[in-house]
Amino acid sequence: MADEIDVETVAADLRRRLARQLATDGRLHSPQWRAAVEAVPRHAFLPHFYRESDAPGVTTWEPVMPETTGKAKWLGLVYSDETWVTQFNGHDIDWADPQPISNATPTSSSTMPSLVVRMLEDLGVQDGMKVLEIGTGTGYSTALLCHRLGSGSVTSIETDDGVARRARQALTGSGHFPDVLVGDGRVGHADGAPYDRLIATCGFRGIPPFWLEQVRPGGVIVTTLRGWMRSLGLVKLIVTDESASGWFSDGDPSFMIARQQDAPTSLGMLPGLDDGTARKAAYGPEILSRSGPAFMAQLAAPDARFFSTAIDGGPVSTFVLDSITQSFAVLAPTESGWQVRQGGTRRLWDAIESAAATWEEHGSPSTGAFGVTVSRDQQTVWLGNPNGPQWALSS
Template structure:
């Protein structure tokens, strides 16, 4: 954090403005969390970061520091409601001579404050509660919880050593003393259990069993469920004994997937031109990128990913490959519609089309119509109620 005259005063004013916008727009609903937003200096947690360039062509990220854009502009960017990238491909950045970065995958960030505060509000914490955070990241959300509950009540786990080290330094610098750990968040942290609240700031393919064991009955788990194709969305689960259930939120905010659950490097084997059986497709590949249908496709084919390229030397088609079962579906243009060619243990496109048809039958609802049940017997997403149509989550 800089000590230049006027910088801290400007930062304090920008925090007040940010809190006012978040309160006006809805994510910030309580005076306790507003006080935290006004008090915690976000610029201490992201002194340097990357933003996406507007230049056409390959996606490129450009460095933002007080030196590259000036102190005032840097602060205004810090206190805007934006997500800023702080790491790519799991590697530390050399900030002695930062360069634009292209062809890289973001692996750590400071999430936009509206989503951070919305999740903290939804967590419904009260004084005296013990909270476990999965994914310390920059430490900004950790600091907000420390301001609200005190450092003794907050335990936070980060999987990346470098990210954890920088968060620890920023938290110490700002006077916050949570219990910080480096490890696999799926295991939680038994030594400080039980917890009344658990919040995850990275995405998971299913709910880790350890979380149910470490959160008390009546407690809350707030996390993002996602797959290898897309995010399913934010879900709030209430613990009942050794089980939990709850609903997705209205929209589908997305976090980076937990590194231990990232997709395999290989997409799977591209099928031979004559492999599989063909039929006319009811839906084309556009459903894989349309909000509601894509949600259903992720549920129906949890281990699949897709890409487009010319099919058999002809026009561009879409390949849907399941690297776990080696199942495939290849969609190719056919007249005014599409033909699908499928093979392997699972008929992927049959499953996707069936799920989309059910979604349409129920009136094409938002994600808020879906819930999740987690029990020792398995985990499933359901539509309407726990007795409605169900799709299992991967174990």
């Protein structure tokens, strides 16, 4: 049969090809990490997964596995620079009879290799360093760390017991034996502290205070900060005596939010048609989805979410709802632009418009112009320098 291939031989060739492409694209620089990409068998961590269907309509994911997709196609997908979903809604998948999945939220995945190696290179590890990884997932990035530093230098925390069990099995099968623990990554692992480096492969609303205690002064934290509306981006922080500061990276990488920080199920009470006070809006709802302004909106309204819908057959309006303070903003189209109605203890749209205007006044900078300073008591994102415009992070 055409698909009777030597999986290990083909996979080794595909790993070298992937490493070469990442290097050519400027995403892989270190010879040590290139050696790790060429050595670690990603297919051992992705024996099956889901990819998004390109069919129109409701978003649907289709299973990919060598038994049904074919070994050659499966391997080709495994070693492409893509993120592949391995779990939905926190439930294990019956891989004896996998079915297409719709109306579901991905809750575990194997992140695209270019982003994985970008974060690992940002970590700046050296021989002999101890690393704490938050979010084991499939275990692929854990294996890269083990290849680079040795299994004894790596501790990884996964919140899902089933995900952790499968990662341990894949790691062991690949010859790596790090400590893989099940728990809340926000707490870290004090018994193994201090760590030289900490890397998180899920998004957090702020930097957990335990991380500041467990990473030694001069150590590095690399993680993604995000909110309930969108990702803020990748940050690299240098720790100094239970505080830390650093910068966002350019670009817009995003990870699933840590499960312990999922948004509340309820959006809160929808405002009535006459609730709040109205004014002409300086910006319409499009700023909630444009990269730069949306970054600012997330900073300005860290506890908010939004959606658009038509009410009672009227025009489509956009609702911005803060489920913590029960504040709201409703944007509705008019003949001359947009009108906003606001209510509650926070004027959400005032804050969002102010943040967007500040961004424009400073030349519409990329995320790389923003920095972060965190301590146990306060966490702040700033523009330009620590004395510039500031926005508080949620914890």
